[in-house]
Amino acid sequence: MKRLALILLILSLPISVYSGGFSKVGTAAAQFLKISAGARPMAMGETFVAVANDVSTLYWNPAGITNINMMSVSVSHTQWFAEIFHNYAGMVIPLSDNEGFGISVLSLTTNEQEVTTVDQPEGAGVYYSVNNVAIGLSYARRLTDWFSVGVSAKYIQEDLFNESANTFALDIGTYLKTGFHNLVIAMCVSNFGGNMQLEGRDLIQLADINKNVSGEYNPDARLKTEPYSLPLNFRVGVSMDILGGKDPFFKSDYHRWTLAIDGNHPNDNVERVNFGTEYSWNETVFARAGYKLNYDVENWTFGAGVKLNLGGQNISFDYALVDYADLGKVSRISVELGF
DSSP, X not given: OHHHHHHHHHHHHHHHHHTTOOOOTTOOSOGGGGSOOOHHHHHTTSOOTTTOOSTXXXXXXXXXXXXXXXOEEEEEEEEOSTTEXXXXXXXXXXXXXXXXXXXXXXXXXXXXXXXXXXXXXXXXXXXXXXXXXXXXXXXXXXXXXXXEEEEEEEEEEEEETTEEEEEEEEEEEEEEEOSSTTOEEEXXXXXXXXXXXXXXXXXXXXXXXXXXXXXXXXXXXXXXXXXXXXXXXXXXXXXXXXXXXXSOSBOOSSEEEXXXXXXXXXXXXXXXXXXXXXXXXXXXXXXXXXXXXXXXXXXXXXXXXXXXXXXXXXXXXXXXXXXXXXXXXXXXXXXXXXX
């Protein structure tokens, strides 16, 4: 009964924090923060808050750091749309059996593109680029043998041509082993922080303070942009090994089948539900699939992976594919090394 009461309390805390106010659809800044990290979670339909057992957990749920028992490093690369590149790198360092530390970098960048105008549609001879980055430091601790908490502190910056904006944010996550077979309930509040407001030299304009007086001095005026909130999201999920794994419904020495479900409540869009699954043979070869409900263009996700043990060191190669309808297909590759 005490454990059930604690579960209900944990579930209610993020909801009470999150329900203070909601922005309209599509009005949050730093949209690149919503592009997920890791090929494995992407292939599982982005159902990872309650799986949370590789380095990409730094993005999904910092409490999952306590599931990683060796120093691990991961990198992933995604060729996004229209010559846009999404990259992620993370490292987890266990500090003891019950706590760990992590660092991560997520970026969304473009190559230089030539500026075009109405008068110069073929190019103005000036080039711009977009460089967005989020750098995070994470810490997690296992408070009991069945409950962990974690937090990430992030610095976020967006650069567009000559303008930029920056702020700080927190991710706060929990990871709960229910004791019913290996059922896990987990949740994470992501991007809880300050607003972002663009500033830069292109916002300095010549001001005519009195158009009725000729020859009057016109000082520079700074145009003020509106601040926008971060894409705050409350994610809750469950996962369970149906076949194989630890304390499953059906035991197997070589096969594991995991099911996961995530629910998302963002401040700038509608609620969404994600379904994911992973099959493993001998924890060496993996097949994954997922379905994303109530999204605009993407739904089915697929992927595969291989994990090798090389003299006590683990190395994983993962691949994911998502079809974004008219926007085209997006592939992601990830490599993780544990040592």
